[in-house]
Amino acid sequence: MIAQSRPFGQRYAFVVVAVIFLSLLIAAGLRSAPSVMMLPLENDFGWRRDVVSLAAAIGIFLYGMTGPFAAALMERIGLRKTVIGSLVVMSASTGLSLFMTQSWQLIATWGVFSGVGSGAVATVLGATIVNRWFKTNRGLVMGLMSASSATGLLIFLPFLAWLAQSGGWKPVALVIAIATAALVPLVWMLVPERPASIGQVRFGAEPDDVPPTPPAAAGNFISHTLGTLREAARTRVFWYLFATFFICGFTTNGLVGTHLIAFCADNGINEIQAAGLLSLMGIFDLIGTTLSGWLTDRFDPRKLLGVYYAIRGLSLMYLPFSGFSATALIVFAVFYGLDWIATVPPTLRLSNEAFGDAKGPLVFGWIVAGHQVGAATAAFFGGAMREFQGSYELAFVIAGMTGIIAACLSLLINTNRPMLEPKGQPA
DSSP states (O other), X not given: OOOOOOTTGGGHHHHHHHHHHHHHHHHHHHHHHHHHHHHHHHHHHOOOHHHHHHHHHHHHHHHHHHHHHXXXXXXXXXXXXXXXXXXXXXXXXXXXXXXXOSHHHHIIIIIIXXXXXXXXSSHHHHHXXXXXXXXXXXXXXXXXXHHHHHHHHHHHHHHHHHHHHHHOHHHHHHHHHHHHHHHHXXXXXXXXXXXXXXXXXXXXXXXXXXXXXXXXXXXXXXXXXXXXXXXXXXXXXXXXXXXXXXXHHIIIIITHXXXXXHHHHXXXXXXXXXXXXXXXXXXXXXHXXXXXXXXXXTSOHHHHHHHHHHHHHHHHHHGGGSTTOHHHHHHHHHHHHTTSXXXXXXXXXXXXXXXXHHHHHHHHHHHHHHHHHHHHHHHHHHHHHHHHHSOXXXXXXXXXXXXXXXXXXXXXXXXXXXXXXXXXXXX
16 A cells, blocks of 8 residues: 655654544543533433433443444554544434433433444543554653543533523534534544554654554454453453552543532532533643643653542542532642543553553553443442432542542552563564
8 A cells, every 4th residue: 555645744643643632522522411411301301310320321331341342443444434433423323312202212322322432532542543653752642632531521511511501402412413523524534544654653763663563453353352351351450450440430520520510500509600610620630631641751650640549539528528619619620620531641551561562552441441330330320329318429428438449559550561462572
């Protein structure tokens, strides 16, 4: 195949990063939309919060479980085809939800189909791009990619909350459907499969650089994906990473991302103000996650994770007793926001160190699945606790305690040598 020339040389990698960043941002907007739709759906259809939470939980769960298979599918049929197909499914599912009249249709559109569709446009996509296009500066770039979800909150939530408050849930669904569809031509035109497709090598690499060939590029990608899981599951480091990322999901988009707006409403704060709080958290996470990527390139990632999870746990335990004053909420937004997704760059580095460049992203996909299982658990748990107790307080305290547990587990991780790297394969 003849390489298609593109401008900027090795720096074209940052064009790819920009397009993928935008894709991840829109996907984050889709996944956060149920939080602003919860009250309008309750008002329009009479659906209880645990029903809407179940749809959100299923979407988050499938969002995570699709990731590992999407990572392998990107190697098998191509990154562009996988991402474009996912964007089409996301757009179609949210668009079809405009016609729903029963709760099972909410679960099908915003749960099953949008969950599967957004699964390929997730953290595992960022990890694949980083490993495929960068030899150096990986932590920093992964920090930027991870920050896309925070930027999604920053840009989308106040606007979506305004739409939901002024026009109900339907304008929210319509905007998400149009935004995801608009990304398809951008990905098709601007994202080559890999640097070699445009006659380049990875950013920061020497001209003779030969990146490792992922085993998923040939053979049955499903059996390879499951086989990699079986291999990784035999190692202690995998379960430490899986457990900490489960807690990461439980304490971020699962509980806070899904229920913070409703929690604020219970305390007399309207949807737009609550979305503004999430946006403020998004600003600080954009700073914190980018800084985390820079720190990950320079310091022990285990210690970084320990600090991040400890701060998060203490922040969550503080919130229910803060009084929900403006000052208290700003304090929470700053400290919690700084490490919302800051855990991603250190976790990816530990995964690559433990399992090698070839299989590291795929193993990371399974670790991200743990994140989304945790998020799905918290999304449903928060709604169920609210219905059962009439308050979110205990749910947030329990989530904070799990953050402290994750901080302790992080310090036990040991990645002295790659565990799954094929012999004789360049790292």
